[in-house]
Amino acid sequence: xxxxxxxxxxxxxxxxxxxxxxxxxxxxxxxxxxxxxxxxxxxxxxxxxxxxxxxxxxxxxxxxxxxxxxxxxxxxxxxxxxxxxxxxxxxxxxxxxxxxxxxxxxxxxxxxxx
Amino acid sequence: xxxxxxxxxxxxxxxxxxxxxxxxxxxxxxxxxxxxxxxxxxxxxxxxxxxxxxxxxxxxxxxxxxxxxxxxxxxxxxxxxxxxxxxxxxxxxxxxxxxxxxxxxxxxxxxx
Numbered sequence: 267x268x269x270x271x272x273x274x275x276x277x278x279x280x281x282x283x284x285x286x287x288x289x290x291x292x293x294x295x296x297x298x299x300x301x302x303x304x305x306x307x308x309x310x311x312x313x314x315x316x317x318x319x320x321x322x323x324x325x326x327x328x329x330x331x332x333x334x335x336x337x338x339x340x341x342x343x344x345x346x347x348x349x350x351x352x353x354x355x356x357x358x359x360x361x362x363x364x365x366x367x368x369x370x371x372x373x374x375x376x377x378x379x380x
Numbered sequence: 381x382x383x384x385x386x387x388x389x390x391x392x393x394x395x396x397x398x399x400x401x402x403x404x405x406x407x408x409x410x411x412x413x414x415x416x417x418x419x420x421x422x423x424x425x426x427x428x429x430x431x432x433x434x435x436x437x438x439x440x441x442x443x444x445x446x447x448x449x450x451x452x453x454x455x456x457x458x459x460x461x462x463x464x465x466x467x468x469x470x471x472x473x474x475x476x477x478x479x480x481x482x483x484x485x486x487x488x489x490x491x492x
Contacts, residue, residue: 270423299479308386308484309424309469322479356423368414369480371423 268293270372272357278378284345287375291338291359297321298340299369300332303354312355315340316362344377352379383407384472386483393490399457401486403470406451410472413446414480415455418467427468428455460490 271290279285291298299322300312311324315334332342338359344351354376358369385404393399403413414429430437430444430453437444443456457464470483 301482306484309471309482311479311481314479324479358423368426368429369416369424371416371425373421373423 270357270359270370272355272372272375274375275373276376276378278380279347280380281347281349283347284343285347285377286341286343287355287357287377289340289342289357289359289372291340291357292370295359295361295370296338297360297362298334298338299358299360300340300342301356301358302326303356303374304352309356312342347379349379352377383481384470384483386470386486388486389484390487391489393457393460393488395460395462395490395492397460397490399455399460399464399488399490401455401468401470401488402452403454403472403483404450404452405472407472407474408451409474410481411475412473412480413444413453414471414473415442415444416469416471416482418469418485420466424469457488460488462490462492464488465490 273288297316299314301309314322318334329345334340354374356374358371360367415427416424417427418424428439428442441458446453467485467487469485471480473480
């Protein structure tokens with residue numbers, strides 16, 4: 267069974283630009299969560315989507331947005347990039363929306379903002 | 381507001397020794413406590429998890445100890461091996477529609 271696939275794996279942007287990251291969950295998984303990982307802050311929750319609906323949202327500014335498609339694939343978008351947005355963005359899928367189930371993470375998309 | 385506090389930030393252990401990582405939480409609604417292991421260049425992967433109806437769970441060399449009254453839980457790695465060198469994250473979740481909250485991570489280095 268294929269794991270969670272994230273694209274692109276690496277990208278470099280400049281301040282003010284926008285970026286779109288993609289996540290393909292494990293087949294059959296309907297929940298997709300996004301986390302931002304930075305050395306100082308660990309894993310911080312961005313949002314969760316289940317059956318195309320945003321179920322939860324973390325404490326991030328409105329520049330961070332996401333969506334989920336009918337095939338459960340998800341995208342997140344960051345507009346007006348800032349230097350502090352440089353991070354590893356992790357996508358995780360799970361079978362259902364319950365928070366107490368196992369999360370399966372992708373390898374992440376490493377964003378560098380110059 | 382950090383809801384799960386993890387310590388230490390980094391840990392160096394001799395091969396064969398015991399690695400201990402501690403976490404504390406504040407929200408008494410948490411009822412699921414997983415540990416995730418992350419190797420460089422990889423995403424985190426579930427290592428072991430516990431629910432508050434038991435005080436300890438063991439899987440091979442990995443043990444979670446849980447103290448509900450103190451609102452603390454810890455990961456013990458017995459007979460630590462160089463292959464255990466990774467970053468470990470504790471997390472906590474509550475039944476219902478809430479996301480997992482992660483600690484900031486502990487970078488473990490097991491040296492021969």
